[in-house]
Amino acid sequence: xxxxxxxxxTMLLRLGDTATAEHSQRFFKTGTGEYGEGDQFxxxxxxxxxxxxxxxxICLQTNTPYFP
Numbered sequence: 533x534x535x536x537x538x539x540x541x542t543m544l545l546r547l548g549d550t551a552t553a554e555h556s557q558r559f560f561k562t563g564t565g566e567y568g569e570g571d572q573f574x575x576x577x578x579x580x581x582x583x584x585x586x587x588x589x590i591c592l593q594t595n596t597p598y599f600p
Contacts, residue, residue: 535588543584548574 535543553575560568 540588544574544576547576547580547584549577550575552577 553573556573556575557568557571560571560573562568562571562573
């Protein structure tokens with residue numbers, strides 16, 4: 533399956549979970565004046581992310597970097 537970096541970016545956004553992202557933002561102290569201020573989380577758990585990386589390893593190695 534051939535995917536572009538934009539496709540991978542879209543897939544990651546779809547995998548995100550709002551409740552997990554909100555919990556991570558509290559845990560990593562992302563509020564004003566806190567050490568993680570400005571950090572953003574999609575809410576993707578590590579096992580899910582690792583599985584997707586394995587599926588799309590070739591795409592990630594062959595495409596040019598994509599920064600939205």
